[in-house]
Amino acid sequence: MTKQGLYESQKLGLWYMVAGLILFGAQNLFGLLIAYQYINPDFLFGLLDFNIGRILHINAMVVWLLLGFIGAIYWFLPIETGRETVGIKLGKLAFFVLVAAVTVVVLVYLFIQIGPGNQISLWFINEGREYIEAPRWADIGIVVVVLIFLYNVIATVIASKRLTGIMGVLIVDLVALAGLYLAGMFYTVNISVDQYFWWWVIHLWVEATWEVLIGCIMALSLMYVLKTPRKIVEGWLYLEVFLVFGTGILGLGHHYFWIGTPEYWLGIGGFFSALEPLPLVAMIIHAIYDAGAHKLRTVNRPALFWIFAQAFGNFFGAGVWGFMQTLPQINMYSHGTQLAASHGHMAFFGAYVATNIAVAYIMVQKLRDPEEKYVFDSKLWKWAYVLMIIGIVGMVGALMVAGFAQTEIERAVGGSGWQAYIDAQLHPWMAEAMWWRLGFGFIFFIGYILLIIDLLTIGKNKEELEVLPEAEVSHA
Amino acid sequence: MHNLLTGSDLLIIMLSGFFMILFAGAYTLLYGLGKITKKSKYIKISYIFAIAQFTAALMMITPDFLDPFWKYIIMFSACAYLFIPQGMWWVVHTSHTYWERQENNKDV
Numbered sequence: 001m002t003k004q005g006l007y008e009s010q011k012l013g014l015w016y017m018v019a020g021l022i023l024f025g026a027q028n029l030f031g032l033l034i035a036y037q038y039i040n041p042d043f044l045f046g047l048l049d050f051n052i053g054r055i056l057h058i059n060a061m062v063v064w065l066l067l068g069f070i071g072a073i074y075w076f077l078p079i080e081t082g083r084e085t086v087g088i089k090l091g092k093l094a095f096f097v098l099v100a101a102v103t104v105v106v107l108v109y110l111f112i113q114i115g116p117g118n119q120i121s122l123w124f125i126n127e128g129r130e131y132i133e134a135p136r137w138a139d140i141g142i143v144v145v146v147l148i149f150l151y152n153v154i155a156t157v158i159a160s161k162r163l164t165g166i167m168g169v170l171i172v173d174l175v176a177l178a179g180l181y182l183a184g185m186f187y188t189v190n191i192s193v194d195q196y197f198w199w200w201v202i203h204l205w206v207e208a209t210w211e212v213l214i215g216c217i218m219a220l221s222l223m224y225v226l227k228t229p230r231k232i233v234e235g236w237l238y239l240e241v242f243l244v245f246g247t248g249i250l251g252l253g254h255h256y257f258w259i260g261t262p263e264y265w266l267g268i269g270g271f272f273s274a275l276e277p278l279p280l281v282a283m284i285i286h287a288i289y290d291a292g293a294h295k296l297r298t299v300n301r302p303a304l305f306w307i308f309a310q311a312f313g314n315f316f317g318a319g320v321w322g323f324m325q326t327l328p329q330i331n332m333y334s335h336g337t338q339l340a341a342s343h344g345h346m347a348f349f350g351a352y353v354a355t356n357i358a359v360a361y362i363m364v365q366k367l368r369d370p371e372e373k374y375v376f377d378s379k380l381w382k383w384a385y386v387l388m389i390i391g392i393v394g395m396v397g398a399l400m401v402a403g404f405a406q407t408e409i410e411r412a413v414g415g416s417g418w419q420a421y422i423d424a425q426l427h428p429w430m431a432e433a434m435w436w437r438l439g440f441g442f443i444f445f446i447g448y449i450l451l452i453i454d455l456l457t458i459g460k461n462k463e464e465l466e467v468l469p470e471a472e473v474s475h476a
Numbered sequence: 477m478h479n480l481l482t483g484s485d486l487l488i489i490m491l492s493g494f495f496m497i498l499f500a501g502a503y504t505l506l507y508g509l510g511k512i513t514k515k516s517k518y519i520k521i522s523y524i525f526a527i528a529q530f531t532a533a534l535m536m537i538t539p540d541f542l543d544p545f546w547k548y549i550i551m552f553s554a555c556a557y558l559f560i561p562q563g564m565w566w567v568v569h570t571s572h573t574y575w576e577r578q579e580n581n582k583d584v
């Protein structure tokens with residue numbers, strides 16, 4: 001154990017989170033760059049093209065979110081099992097290998113922006129599947145790192161001779177999550193087949209296995225932040241797994257409407273994904289109940305508020321924005337417009353970014369207030385919270401307006417012709433929205449900077465903190 | 477998907493879909509708040525959103541554009557959203573009281 005009473009596993013968890021948050025910054029910078037290129041396409045043209053900035057923006061997102069999740073699990077694992085993680089040295093080695101690999105991949109993206117679509121490109125430059133574009137050598141590296149991570153988790157649980165409900169769900173889910181990644185690694189010449197399996201990774205990650213994963217992380221966080229009894233969070237987790245898998249797995253079909261897959265997917269995809277918001281609405285009740293039952297008494301205010309942001313953000317981003325475009329009859333017109341980007345930003349932020357930030361605050365509290373004597377709080381986190389939420393909602397709103405204009409003008413009225421496309425692109429709802437998106441993107445970025453400053457400083461000055469009443473100091 | 481779609485049909489269906497889920501969430505939120513703070517005012521307001529949710533669903537199925545199958549699905553979920561707050565409240569509340577009683581017994 002370290003001097004703050006941290007397990008080595010928790011130290012590793014912290015490294016993962018730090019690496020993730022740095023990458024989050026890079027994601028945002030590339031987001032701002034490509035948002036500006038939408039307005040001024042000549043900007044850096046030939047030097048750093050839109051497609052490269054976009055690759056970096058969305059791949060950085062996927063990687064940083066995963067780094068954060070892995071960090072969260074290394075963090076909570078010793079708490080759940082009551083012991084140091086088995087094979088932690090190997091785990092640390094894997095971390096450095098992963099960080100080095102990510103750096104190399106990013107540099108290669110930046111230096112080799114154009115090339116032939118052949119096996120060499122696929123192995124060394126870019127595998128060409130949106131969101132998971134890492135070249136195959138890195139793919140294999142990622143698989144090895146994830147196997148080490150799985151070994152750490154499973155071996156620790158076995159060694160502790162204690163399998164909690166949360167850990168049981170977590171292990172099954174992690175195995176599924178890692179297994180799905182393999183589906184995105186096989187090149188086929190048939191684009192329909194390629195897309196078919198690629199969606200297994202993307203959709204079955206964000207709408208099934210990631211949802212359950214953050215369900216586990218949220219359960220662990222709630223036990224810490226609100227001291228909710230284990231049995232309650234576990235009971236809730238089982239229900240959530242049932243509902244999310246029940247609707248989300250076949251909801252996959254909403255990506256199989258127009259890619260050359262059989263027609264029955266229209267019915268399956270529309271039916272199941274229309275039901276996907278149900279569990280997200282149900283989660284709202286859970287959030288309110290838990291918060292109310294404890295009268296908002298918490299050891300960590302920023303973490304608690306980011307947990308709320310998660311419950312509502314998940315509902316808005318995935319539920320409201322997803323449902324709006326998920327029926328095949330609608331999707332035929334809205335497919336691939338700015339509505340998809342609007343939904344993507346809200347859902348990823350609401351469901352996953354919020355989760356990682358909550359965990360980051362839990363980690364920082366342990367560093368600065370290991371005995372949990374104080375209510376962890378600051379002024380700055382509120383600014384970061386508000387600015388990031390205003391930023392994302394503003395971007396999402398602008399994109400939604402643009403998406404409606406495209407769907408209506410280009411598709412429904414204009415019949416998807418070339419002229420109709422241009423009409424929609426020139427329409428003020430589209431053209432001006434791109435400025436609004438950029439502006440709100442800056443606001444989001446300021447929020448991010450404040451978040452980082454706050455994470456570096458919160459809790460350092462103990463005089464600013466409220467002392468936790470003696471009776472509530474954790475018994476753990 | 478045989479009927480022709482007009483621009484206004486599309487707008488109606490998309491916007492009603494958006495508001496349907498949004499109101500379902502507002503209904504759930506207010507219902508939960510009312511229960512937890514024991515203020516019946518919130519619960520009363522929440523029912524307005526329940527009605528709004530259901531109305532949005534009805535709006536979604538007014539254009540001829542959707543086939544009956546899809547209209548049934550939409551109305552099925554609209555009915556489900558009416559009872560989610562009560563149902564989930566019951567589930568969460570029952571499990572809380574049950575487990576809290578267990579915990580208390582253990583302490584004694």
Ligand code: HEM
Pocket residue numbers: 130206207254255273274276277314317318319321322323324325326327331334335336337340341343344345347348351
């Ligand atoms: C946290 C969960 C979710 C995340 C992170 C997420 C994210 C995304 C992203 C990034 C895209 C764009 C994919 C692309 O690049 O083509 C997308 C597309 C889509 N999502 Fe989600 N989504 C989530 C949940 C949902 C739910 C619950 C629904 C349905 C109720 C849904 C319905 C759709 C549909 C229909 C599309 C296709 C849009 C199109 O045709 O252009 N999503 N989602």
Ligand code: HEM
Pocket residue numbers: 027028029031032033034035036038054057058061340341342344345348349353437438440441442444445
């Ligand atoms: C600094 C603020 C940000 C700006 C200015 C920004 C801007 C952009 C731009 C211009 C695109 C390309 C859209 C296109 O190809 O048409 C994009 C794509 C995307 N961004 Fe961001 N972004 C920001 C933050 C974020 C955050 C915080 C997330 C989520 C965690 C995110 C997730 C995504 C996703 C999932 C896509 C792909 C969407 C799709 O193709 O449907 N972005 N972003």
Ligand SMILES: [Fe+2]
Pocket residue numbers: 203207251252254255
């Ligand atoms: Fe999906």
